[in-house]
Amino acid sequence: MNTEIEKLRKQLPEWVKSSVPHSSTGKVASYIPELAKASHDALGITLLNTKGEFASAGSFQMCFTMQSISKVYTLILALMDNGEDIVFSKVGMEPTGDNFNSMLKLELVRPGIPFNPFINAGAIMVSSLIHGNSQKDKSERILQFFKELANNDNLKHDEDVFHSELESGHLNRSIAYFLKGNGVLDGDVEEVLKIYFCHCSILVNCADLARMALVLACDGVDPLTGKKLIPPRFVQIAKTFMTTCGMYNASGEFAIQVGLPAKSGVSGGVLALVPGRYGIGVIGPALNDKGNSQAGIELLETISQEMKWSIF
Ligand SMILES: NC(=O)CC[C@H](N)C(=O)O
Numbered sequence: 001m002n003t004e005i006e007k008l009r010k011q012l013p014e015w016v017k018s019s020v021p022h023s024s025t026g027k028v029a030s031y032i033p034e035l036a037k038a039s040h041d042a043l044g045i046t047l048l049n050t051k052g053e054f055a056s057a058g059s060f061q062m063c064f065t066m067q068s069i070s071k072v073y074t075l076i077l078a079l080m081d082n083g084e085d086i087v088f089s090k091v092g093m094e095p096t097g098d099n100f101n102s103m104l105k106l107e108l109v110r111p112g113i114p115f116n117p118f119i120n121a122g123a124i125m126v127s128s129l130i131h132g133n134s135q136k137d138k139s140e141r142i143l144q145f146f147k148e149l150a151n152n153d154n155l156k157h158d159e160d161v162f163h164s165e166l167e168s169g170h171l172n173r174s175i176a177y178f179l180k181g182n183g184v185l186d187g188d189v190e191e192v193l194k195i196y197f198c199h200c201s202i203l204v205n206c207a208d209l210a211r212m213a214l215v216l217a218c219d220g221v222d223p224l225t226g227k228k229l230i231p232p233r234f235v236q237i238a239k240t241f242m243t244t245c246g247m248y249n250a251s252g253e254f255a256i257q258v259g260l261p262a263k264s265g266v267s268g269g270v271l272a273l274v275p276g277r278y279g280i281g282v283i284g285p286a287l288n289d290k291g292n293s294q295a296g297i298e299l300l301e302t303i304s305q306e307m308k309w310s311i312f
Contacts, residue, residue, distance in 0.1 A: 004307070005053045011306070012057035016043055019284075019299040020058075026286030026294030029266040034164035038064065038268065038285035043295045045282045046206035048214050050223040060206040064283050065161045067265030068100065069209065070146070070199040071123040072216075072238050072246075077145050078117075078129040079234045087129060089113075090184070091122045093241075100248045100291055101171050103178060112182040118245040118263070121175045127196040128187050135191040139198040146199075148229055149215050150208040151222065162201035169197060200265075209271045209281025216261070217273040239273075247297075250290040257301045259310025264292040272300060274309050 002010075023041045030036035044059035078087050096115045098104050106112050106121055114122035132138030139157075147155045165172075176193050179185035185192065204212075215222050216239060220230035242261035247254040254262065260280075262272035268285035270293050284296035304310055 005047075005049055005055055008047055008055035008303075008307075012045065012047075012055055012303075015299060015302045015306070016045065016058040019043060019295045019302060022295040022298040023284060023286040026284075026288055028268070028285045029287055029291070032161065032165045032168055032266070034158075034161045035065075035267055035285075040286050042268075043282075043284040043299065044206050045280065045296075045299060046210045048207070048210035048279045049277060050214070050218060052224045054207065054210075056206065059283065060281075062283050063203050063205050064267040064269050064285070065158050065200060065265070066146075066202045066204055066209075066269060067200045067267045068118065068120075068123070069263045069265040069269050069271045070142075070202055071118050071126070072242065072263045072271070073146060073149060073212065074123065074126050074130065074142060074199050075117045075241070076230055076234050076238055077142060078126045079237065080231070081131040082129055084233075084237075087117075087126070090129065091115075091117045091125050095245045095249075095251060097249050101175070103175055106175070106178060106182070111184065112179070113184050114179070116241060116245045118241055119248070120172055121179060124172065124176050124192060124196050125179060125185060127199070128185055128192040130195060135194050138195050142195070142199045143202060146202055146212070148227075149212045149222075150204065151211055151225065152208055155208065156203055157198055158201045158203045162197055165197045165200065166194065169193065172196065204269070204281070206281035206283055209269060210279040212279065213271045213273040213281065214279030217275055217277060217279050239275075247292050248290055250288075250292055254292075254297065255312065258297070258304045259312045260300070260304060261311075262300070264296075266291055268293040268296060270296045270300065275311060 042059040284293040
């Protein structure tokens, strides 16, 4: 009898092939100029199970920056550094229904704390909560944490993407100054922005994302090393946000069509997990109008429906 991983290995190339054409209606992000260089039609995926068995297909070896996917793990690090009470006095728990870089709701509600940690305003706030002696120290702590989660000592920042966003990130800069002006964000705004841009620029491939997702799928333990990397309560919080806000204002549709906790980024990466079973990393740089990978979402829909993986 074929095991599930054998079935996945057999079917994946076909599923990738049928999802690739969906890229044609998407657009590679260009508001961070360096990201515009990504290959429009690329699509790759890696799935990793708790025994350490991989199934990969397409452009799975491609490297890309984590962008918003990093927000899942900076939230966890901020929770580990500060505890729940402090973090959730600075950022809310509710989806917005707005674009990821929208400022709209910051002015509509008092005291103007960001609605959740996965919109840019919330993630910038979370960056300000990371402990460390200097911006460099804080960014280094984040990178070190990500290396442990990915079990990959070679993770590094993409300096070109970092500098590209540092120069072009006017909207994020305005969000951060708005939060500071409202007395919500503490600390030096430019330093906080550097921490934020820095973790967005961490380079990964699909296998790195799959390993990082597997730790969440296993409640904070890396099943392949037995290391306890995250307290289970913080994994629970992160997975809940992934389900309610992970795909921004397309999270409801994604929950219906795919039904797995997931987080996307503007580089076209998507991290997803099947609780207790799989970590998944996807890359497909062409984005839909909500900022999620067009072909990547299509591929996850196919896999989840074929494998009957929806958690709902
Ligand atoms: N959706 C995203 O991936 C956004 C992250 C990106 N660095 C930004 O702030 O705009």
